Amino acid sequence: MKKALMHGHTAYMVTQFNLDNIKILQDLGYTVDVACCWHDDDSALSLEALQDRRKKLDEMGCRVIETASLRKIFNISELRKAYKQLKSEVEENKYEIVHTQSPIGGVICRLACRKARKLYGTKVIYAAHGFHFFEGAPLKNWLVYYNVEKHCSRFTDLLITINKEDYKNAQKFHAKQVAYVPGAGVDTHKFVASDGARGKIRAELGIDDDTCVLLSVGELITRKNHIQVLKALKIMKDQGMLVGPDSDERVEPKYKLKYLIAGRGKIEAELQEAIKDLGLSDYVQMLGFRRDVADVFAASDIYVFPSHQEGLPVALMEAMSVGLPVVCSKIRGNTDLITEGEGGYLFDSKDPQSLVLALKKSLADLPEVRQNMGEINMETMKAFDKQTVNAVMKELYTNIVGAVSNP
Structure with a gap:
């Protein structure tokens, strides 16, 4: 039986972006093991969600290898431990394919596979979900990450990128x-959404029908830049643009809005404190982890994606796929998806x-303009549909086995 290893630095990385890849490998005749740090303190998933995803992997017949954490570059003891774990597993199991990802995890795993590539012909695939060097990135990112990635590419059989x-x-x-x-493709x-979802969710959250709902969904970490939205709303509030107890009746136009943040992560408490300190409690609501994201999408009018750095953001693509107009940061990945206006x-x-x-601009748009933008986004997403991506991945997995590895 052919064997493959799917490696990610966290359970979230593996289960959020690679379940289809695991299924493709299995359909190609591979037994697939999964290696990751399952119990990560910074996980974007609740304990219940982690348990559900572990059960899913069990149902798929995957053996799960729990590794040390690969989130922090200066935690040398954990990096060394993960390296030894991966090296041992790869050399013992003689995998035909090892698929790894993430900047730190991808480096450690590829280093661990060097001997197996030479002795057993193991093919190493590295999926870059967004290099840490990009247009506008700090010079140190180019000096460090660019050169590390360039060096590690010497023992990479297939390097997958997800943006231009x-x-x-x-x-x-x-x-x-x-x-x-x-x-990773979007379904x-x-x-x-369930029947009547828009009204149901708005009633649950105490939001009027005439309130414009802004929404962000995803992991609550600094890179996602939610704080910038709070700063922008603070500016609008201070200038009397927002309908509320402190609004200035002389200011026009005036916007009646609510900003919803769905997700969990390590800066959740920090964001809650910022909402309070900035006096935005009437305008911002944190929802935590939601299983009914489809219904929350239906209750929303504009999707806001303020991230500092992305590869090709799934959260943004999912919002586009349901027909929401978008306000997003002008960064790599986002600009592959959204054209201004x-x-x-x-x-x-x-x-x-x-x-x-x-x-x-978005708040001033007429409903039919927003609807047209949403339709444009749904059309754009057809090229990023999971079926399209899965067909590409199947071809890559099939072809790489016959390729000759680098020395």
Whole structure:
């Protein structure tokens, strides 16, 4: 029986982006093991969700290998432990394919596979979900991450990139093959709202029918930049633009809105404190982890995605797939998906005033304009549908086995 290893630095990474890849490998005749740090303190998943995903892997027949944490680059003892664990598993099991991902995890796993590539012909696939060097990134990112990625590409058989900028940069490296794949794919039929979802969710949250609902969904970490939305809303509030107890009746136009943040993560308490300190309790509501995201989408009017750094954001693609207009940061990955004034509006992720302008544009749009933007986004997502991505991945997995590894 052929064997493959799916490696990610966390359970979230493996189960959020790779269940389809595991199924593809199984359909190709592979027994698939999964290696990751299952109990990560910074997990974007609740304990219940983690248990559900572990059960899913068990049902798929995957053996789960629990590794040390690979989140922190300076935790040398954990990195060394993970390296030894992965090296031992790879050499003992003589996998035909090892599929790894994430900047730190991808480095450690590829280092651990060097001997197996030479002795057993193991093919190593590295999926870059967004290089840490990109246009506008700090110089230190280019000095460190660029050179590390370039070096590790020497023992990479297939380097997968998910946006155009990364694909261009990866072609300067030494991987045997570089491929562009349109992300992990989005299930364009996944988010089907229940009957009456819009009214039901709004009633649950105490939101009027005439309130414009802004929504962000995803992991609550600094990189996702939720704080910038709070700063922008603070500016709008201070300038009397928002309908509320402190609004200035002389200011026009005035916006009646509510910003919903769905998700969990390590800065959750920090965001709650910021909402309070900025006096935004009337305008912002944190929902925590939600299983009914489809219904929350249905209750919303504009999707806000303020992230500083992305590869090709699944959360944004999911919002686009249900027909929401978008206000998002003008960064790599986002600009592969959104063109200014078509599916939404772009802003500088470091400038809250830029976000204020983008929000004002979207809030001022007539309902039919927002609907048209949403339809554009749904059409865009057809090229990123899971079926399209899965067909590409199946071809890559099939072809790599016959390829000759780098020395």
